[in-house]
Amino acid sequence: QVRLVESGGGSVLTGESLRLSCEASGSILRIHDMAWYRQAPGKERELVAQILYYGGGGIKYADSVKGRFTISRGSAENTFDLQMNNLKPEDTAVYYCWAAIVDTSIKPVGEHDFWGQGTQVTVSS
Numbered sequence: 373q374v375r376l377v378e379s380g381g382g383s384v385l386t387g388e389s390l391r392l393s394c395e396a397s398g399s400i401l402r403i404h405d406m407a408w409y410r411q412a413p414g415k416e417r418e419l420v421a422q423i424l425y426y427g428g429g430g431i432k433y434a435d436s437v438k439g440r441f442t443i444s445r446g447s448a449e450n451t452f453d454l455q456m457n458n459l460k461p462e463d464t465a466v467y468y469c470w471a472a473i474v475d476t477s478i479k480p481v482g483e484h485d486f487w488g489q490g491t492q493v494t495v496s497s
Contacts, residue, residue: 390456391454392456393446395451401474404425406452406469407422409469456493461497472485
């Protein structure tokens with residue numbers, strides 16, 4: 373089975389930075405798309421940033437975080453990060469990592485969606 377675990381959340385002041393990390397472990401054959409989502413109280417979960425596997429590995433960001441957040445593959449295998457700079461109170465949310473992973477424990481072998489458990493980010497003014 374595959375598991376995603378986030379780390380790096382916390383409470384900061386406006387303008388400060390945080391770095392979130394996501395580590396995938398288990399029966400991984402290959403990781404395709406990877407992304408960070410967030411969900412604020414009373415709101416729907418929204419895409420923050422995504423690394424695309426197909427089409428040359430492009431990256432897309434939500435308009436609200438462009439220029440402030442950066443998604444990247446981690447230095448360790450099967451990890452990816454979200455660097456968040458110049459944080460604002462409206463960035464307060466639970467952040468989830470997501471990945472489309474080919475899991476060899478699920479037959480027939482194919483791509484499946486996996487989510488982390490979420491990590492809280494709180495930005496105070």
